Amino acid sequence: MRRTLLCSRILLPEGWACDVAVTLDGAGRIEAVRRGFNADAEGERIAGPVLPALANIHSHAFQRAMAGLAETAGATEDSFWTWRDTMYRLVARLSPEQMESIAAKLYIELLKGGFGRVVEFHYLHHAWGAGRTDDSAEASRRIIEAARTVGIGLTHLPVFYAHAGFGGAEPSEGQRPFLHDVDGFLALLDTLAPECEAQGARLGLALHSLRAATPDEMRRILEAERTGGPIHIHVAEQEREVEECLAFTGRRPVDWMLDELPVDERWCAIHATHMTAGETLRLAGSGAVAGLCPATEASLGDGIFPATAFREAGGRIGIGTDSHVATDVAEELRLLEYGQRLRDRRRSRFVAGPGRSVGRTLFDAALQGGARAAGAGASGIAPGAPADLVVLDGNDPYLAAAEGDAILDRWIFALGRPAVRDVMIGGRWLVREGRHEKDEEIDAAFARTLLQLR
Structure with a gap:
């Protein structure tokens, strides 16, 4: 099913952009990237900075x-x-x-x-x-x-x-x-x-x-x-x-x-x-x-x-x-x-x-x-590339106050892992608010394994 993400800040191949609509096809790939959308545009609104x-x-x-x-x-x-x-x-x-x-x-x-x-x-x-x-x-x-x-x-x-x-x-x-x-x-x-x-x-x-x-x-x-x-x-x-x-x-x-x-x-x-x-x-x-x-x-x-x-x-x-x-x-x-x-x-x-x-x-x-x-083919947020996206925490004060490439500098050199909020792979949200839907069962199996190997 085709759907649209309405991104307030997003890193495109040519650089950072604001208010960009990213349309995904039913196969989990990016179909179109369009700058500018109206306040009443239909789609899923993404508040934090979006990266490939x-x-x-x-x-x-x-x-x-x-x-x-x-x-x-x-x-x-x-x-x-x-x-x-x-x-x-x-x-x-x-x-x-x-x-x-x-x-x-x-x-x-x-x-x-x-x-x-x-x-x-x-x-x-x-x-x-x-x-x-x-x-x-x-x-x-x-x-x-x-x-x-x-x-x-x-x-x-x-x-x-x-x-x-x-x-x-x-x-x-x-x-x-x-x-x-x-x-x-x-x-x-x-x-x-x-x-x-x-x-x-x-x-x-x-x-x-x-x-x-x-x-x-x-x-x-x-x-x-x-x-x-x-x-x-x-x-x-x-x-x-x-x-x-x-x-x-x-x-x-x-x-x-x-x-x-x-x-x-x-x-x-x-x-x-x-x-x-x-x-x-x-x-x-x-x-x-x-x-x-x-x-x-x-x-x-x-x-x-x-x-x-x-x-x-x-x-x-x-x-x-x-x-x-x-x-x-x-x-x-x-x-x-x-x-x-x-x-x-x-x-x-x-x-x-x-x-x-x-x-x-x-x-x-x-x-x-x-x-x-x-061997993954196309990369970046562009038509034809897989919809593999990372959304950083837009509520973090460091990121909220940053613009353009300073977002990456803050993430890489000051914030690290805690700044990653949501992750989409192939058009599917796998991590939301820092959680994966299979965290509990995978954590339990991993804990058993470590106990067996100690």
Whole structure:
């Protein structure tokens, strides 16, 4: 059924506008955007500022269950590699039902944080504790079902993972739940294609990392895959990875990837933290999106992505929440900017130029790059785009007193998650006044899961 939203303040592709009528078609897409409406116009009146919802371009849903539980110092210097041991212990205990409950809880949190779509980088294919199964598609089905239950848009990326390190190193016991051979992985993609289509999910694929797949395996997958969707890969996240890549290939990870793989606009390079100036320019020119997860990168001590140089070279970015120590748009964008400030010891780093809003520059970049990395097609509030909208709290005094891009600056740098009031996905209101209709049942299942896993 066609209906109209009457928006008092709304962020359109060309900028902020007042009193805009947005007509939605029966399929949950934007049919028309018209400036100006009469006081007696028919439609649903939206008082707060309206924004397009962003895509979260990197998620490991199950890791939300361990957020805050890897903060006890170890006997040696802690790093990504010691954190990973905690993650392996969680993986060994999870059941299918538990993973679905964790994902559903996370996806509600992401909606409430201003995300409208999640790109699930899914490598937990086989681990089910006492309920072990040989069906590697079951885990993906649990993710798809969690997204359907909650209503968030889903781009599903099954991950090819085969080795513990460069040169096809034998995987450790903790990694065995992640593993596929090439034929098994391609069969998994074929199995999931109709199931994703039936649920309205976008299917792509991911290569876990250069250390977890051999060059031959990666090439065979890329030559045979038929998803047509996004292709994501972890690359250059840690300095040790760079050192091992140099030792094995004689090249740094991003250089090797761009030299040896068909990287183009379908690709998203997750983290890409440790790049030379030359690699930064090459990645920016490749068309690939850099997938940044500032809260997780800070949590793991990974380092700071060269975002200012990448933007100046014309590179595209998207943001994700990765291990989900944070779950909202504002915190990720704020940390992205603050990391650049700490490195440079200057303010206003990721910005389009003098007199421009940092918040608006960050938001626009994450919107456009996120849509590309998610394979989501059109983005923004415009005809043909999905009606994926976020409404901020118009009664908040900070937002009530703000105009134009100051609304984004207030939200990102001062208010954060509490400012998100309503969220619409595909023309359906999923969050109203900060509540999701399935909060109670999903919260209860999640609480049971955490008690079982403690």
